[in-house]
Amino acid sequence: MATAAPERTVKAGWWESFYQGLTYRGYEGHWAWIFHRVTGLGVLLFLTLHIVDIFLLTLGPGVFNSLLALYKAPAARILDVFLLFGVLFHAVNGLRIVIIDFWPHATRAHKAIFWAEVAVFLIVFVPSALVLLAPLFGWGGGAQS
Numbered sequence: 470m471a472t473a474a475p476e477r478t479v480k481a482g483w484w485e486s487f488y489q490g491l492t493y494r495g496y497e498g499h500w501a502w503i504f505h506r507v508t509g510l511g512v513l514l515f516l517t518l519h520i521v522d523i524f525l526l527t528l529g530p531g532v533f534n535s536l537l538a539l540y541k542a543p544a545a546r547i548l549d550v551f552l553l554f555g556v557l558f559h560a561v562n563g564l565r566i567v568i569i570d571f572w573p574h575a576t577r578a579h580k581a582i583f584w585a586e587v588a589v590f591l592i593v594f595v596p597s598a599l600v601l602l603a604p605l606f607g608w609g610g611g612a613q614s
């Protein structure tokens with residue numbers, strides 16, 4: 470007599486629900502979706518701050534230039550790398566979504582397309598991040614301030 474496989478039960482506690490929500494499927498498409506949402510909202514947050522900082526120009530060059538000192542701080546370079554990550558991931562992953570929207574057959578190769586996206590992302594991200602971080606390691610002969 471064949472016994473039925475035990476069904477995966479949904480546990481009641483908030484932690485279990487939260488955990489199951491986080492690990493839903495858990496494959497490439499799931500993580501791409503989470504990162505797309507987080508990076509989209511992150512870039513939107515940056516854009517809001519950025520419009521405020523550009524608005525400060527209207528208060529005169531003194532105010533704006535003193536703000537630029539903030540952007541030259543080492544911590545700002547690290548935040549720049551996060552911004553690069555967010556903008557680049559959202560852009561490349563967005564193009565993957567557009568490809569799948571226009572050519573639904575592409576879903577058959579969706580994992581290959583995802584890994585191709587990761588390759589394109591890394592080829593652009595790694596050297597660009599190194600350029601951004603170079604002054605922190607004293608590379609580049611102090612050409613950048």
Ligand code: HEM
Nearest residue numbers: 505506507508509510512513516559560561563564566567
């Ligand atoms: C190269 C430029 C961009 C491309 C190709 C792109 C592509 C996309 C696509 C295709 C979606 C829909 C995702 C889906 O169907 O699940 C999306 C969602 C979104 N995008 Fe973009 N986008 C770009 C730039 C931006 C920028 C500059 C921002 C913020 C200022 C932004 C914020 C968002 C947000 C908040 C969502 C909603 C995410 C969600 O519902 O999970 N995007 N983007």
Ligand code: HEM
Nearest residue numbers: 512513515516517519520521523524526540549552553556
């Ligand atoms: C660290 C990277 C960035 C730097 C250093 C930067 C710098 C600037 C500067 C100097 C301006 C003023 C240009 C002018 O009026 O002459 C500007 C305007 C603007 N930037 Fe950026 N930007 C950066 C990233 C971004 C990103 C990622 C976005 C989009 C998500 C963006 C969107 C805009 C917009 C919309 C304006 C016009 C704002 C306005 O007129 O109120 N910027 N940026």
